[in-house]
Amino acid sequence: MSDKVLIDIFNIGIKDKKKDAVCFKLPELSKIAVVSTKNKYAAAPVILSKYNASKFNPKYILVNSGNANACTGTMGMSNAIKCTKSISKKFNCLKENILLSSTGIIGRQLPINTIIKSIENHDFKFKSTWKQAASTIMTTDKFSKHITRSFLLNKTKITINAICKGAGMIEPNMATMLSFISINVNLKKTLLLKILKKSVNSSFNTISVDGDMSTNDTVMLISTGENKEFNFSVNTKILRILENEITKVCHDLSKMIIEDGEGATKIIKITVHKSYNMLQAKKIAYSLANSNLIKTAMYGADPNWGRIIARIGSINNINYDQNKVILKINNKIIFENGLQSKKCNLKQLNKSMMKKNISIDIYMNSGTDMHTVLTSDLSHEYVHINSAYTT
Numbered sequence: 001m002s003d004k005v006l007i008d009i010f011n012i013g014i015k016d017k018k019k020d021a022v023c024f025k026l027p028e029l030s031k032i033a034v035v036s037t038k039n040k041y042a043a044a045p046v047i048l049s050k051y052n053a054s055k056f057n058p059k060y061i062l063v064n065s066g067n068a069n070a071c072t073g074t075m076g077m078s079n080a081i082k083c084t085k086s087i088s089k090k091f092n093c094l095k096e097n098i099l100l101s102s103t104g105i106i107g108r109q110l111p112i113n114t115i116i117k118s119i120e121n122h123d124f125k126f127k128s129t130w131k132q133a134a135s136t137i138m139t140t141d142k143f144s145k146h147i148t149r150s151f152l153l154n155k156t157k158i159t160i161n162a163i164c165k166g167a168g169m170i171e172p173n174m175a176t177m178l179s180f181i182s183i184n185v186n187l188k189k190t191l192l193l194k195i196l197k198k199s200v201n202s203s204f205n206t207i208s209v210d211g212d213m214s215t216n217d218t219v220m221l222i223s224t225g226e227n228k229e230f231n232f233s234v235n236t237k238i239l240r241i242l243e244n245e246i247t248k249v250c251h252d253l254s255k256m257i258i259e260d261g262e263g264a265t266k267i268i269k270i271t272v273h274k275s276y277n278m279l280q281a282k283k284i285a286y287s288l289a290n291s292n293l294i295k296t297a298m299y300g301a302d303p304n305w306g307r308i309i310a311r312i313g314s315i316n317n318i319n320y321d322q323n324k325v326i327l328k329i330n331n332k333i334i335f336e337n338g339l340q341s342k343k344c345n346l347k348q349l350n351k352s353m354m355k356k357n358i359s360i361d362i363y364m365n366s367g368t369d370m371h372t373v374l375t376s377d378l379s380h381e382y383v384h385i386n387s388a389y390t391t
Contacts, residue, residue: 003027003226005161005182006126009136013114014066014104021118022133023087024061024180025126029225032058032099033193035200037217043070044080045100046218052084052096053220059097061220062087063178064115065137065165066104070215079112086119101178101218103139103165134163137178141165145256151245153238156227159184162249164219166257177204179219179253183246187223187232195243196221203250207258207374221246255374264376266356268298271372273363276319281371284362287315288373295378301353303346305334308360319366326363329353 005024012021026032034053036046052058062083069076084098134144146163166177187195200219232239258267270288275281288294293307308327312318327335330352334344 003029003224004184005030005222005224007128007130007133008122008124008126009128009132010122010124011118012064013111013118014064019132019136020065022061022063022128022136023124023126024063024133024222025091025124026059026061026222027224027226029186030058031187031189031192031223031225033189033196033221034099035193035196035219037215039215039217041071041215043068043102043106043216044072044076045069045102046216048077048080048084049099049101049218052099056094056096058099059093060087060091061099061101061180063101063133063137063180064104064110065102065139067102067108067110068104068106068216069102069110070106072107072109075109079110082112083110083115083119086116090119090124099220101180101216101220103137103178103216106215130161130163133180134165137163137165139165142260143256145253145260147249147252149245149249151241153185153227153230153241156230158227158242158245160245160249162253164253164257166260177217177219177257179204179250180222181220181246181249182222182224183242184224184226185230185232185242186225186228191232191239192221192223195246198243199247199250202247203254204257206372207254219250258374258376266298266358266377268295268358268360268375268377269372270360270375271362271370273361273370274367275364275369275371276367278369278371280318280364280367281369284312284315284318284364285371285373287311288360288362289375292378295375298353298358299377301350303329303349303353305329305340305344305349308362309335312362318364320364321366324365326365328359328361328363330355330359331361 008023009019010021011019014020032053034050036050080100083100084095087098088095131146134146138144148161150157150159160183162181164177164179270285272281272284288311291311297304297307323338333341335341
């Protein structure tokens with residue numbers, strides 16, 4: 001068996017005459033860590049995969065696009081199990097060795113008979129690429145998201161391959177997103193999960209497109225079992241390098257999701273500085289990121305900073321002095337001492353807000369904690385996409 005993750009894309013029968021499924025074949029010595037949605041209506045494949053990943057050694061991952069298999073009850077779970085049985089029969093392994101991941105419309109049952117027939121009849125050659133896999137799992141995405149990055153550990157080349165999909169329903173934890181990441185090292189399962197959680201918390205869990213948490217969010221990190229000479233449990237220096245590289249990839253994937261936010265024209269970086277505590281910093285940041293008034297103002301380059309201040313003022317249980325709050329947009333002081341700053345030039349602000357990247361910095365001046373969230377603007381196209389998604 002290969003020591004690399006192998007990929008096969010094919011039509012599983014959900015989309016008409018279009019590739020809508022990816023099968024990952026995992027190396028013999030691989031380990032896998034899974035982080036998924038906290039939505040109480042988590043999809044059947046999410047529930048099943050979390051269990052299988054925690055109790056068994058996965059050998060294959062089957063991903064489908066076009067149907068979320070969420071809010072589908074006992075039949076949905078039964079269909080998910082039938083998918084694992086079909087794959088396990090095809091490759092002569094236990095059904096518990098199979099992980100599933102789905103994305104698409106909520107509430108529809110899988111065309112399970114068609115799916116099983118597709119799996120039975122398909123000749124899995126595993127000669128597809130990560131780039132092809134990224135395109136196959138797209139739903140409302142405008143572009144595919146894939147990264148291949150290499151770095152050196154003690155003169156040994158380490159490579160990370162990663163893909164994700166996501167454009168709407170983006171809100172921790174995590175986004176309407178699926179992500180699959182592979183790294184050619186040998187890591188213990190506990191350490192792999194620790195690295196993944198840390199990376200997700202500082203990347204996928206700091207983005208928001210529309211404030212809606214999906215039922216299917218999943219990130220899987222695969223350690224292929226190669227380069228066994230490294231002892232990451234003992235050598236903290238190389239572990240930190242590894243963690244940083246994985247986190248960078250997750251950050252870049254997250255930024256791609258925000259760039260591709262349904263109908264998005266701008267990337268907005270919101271940072272709350274000097275908050276009373278971290279909980280309040282996050283609360284303020286996400287409140288601003290999910291404000292439709294603020295997001296539409298960003299879309300129209302409208303220098304109506306009052307929307308930002310009004311939103312802050314509406315948040316309950318926040319410790320601060322209103323007269324000490326400072327607002328900066330694109331590094332220009334806009335609001336201080338309880339009113340518009342004398343340094344504020346609204347015409348210049350309007351001009352600077354026409355840029356693709358906008359930064360909003362709020363200094364609460366009530367503590368030492370800070371938090372950053374990436375979000376997108378809200379355009380006419382967002383309304384169009386989401387008013388006709390199932391039709």
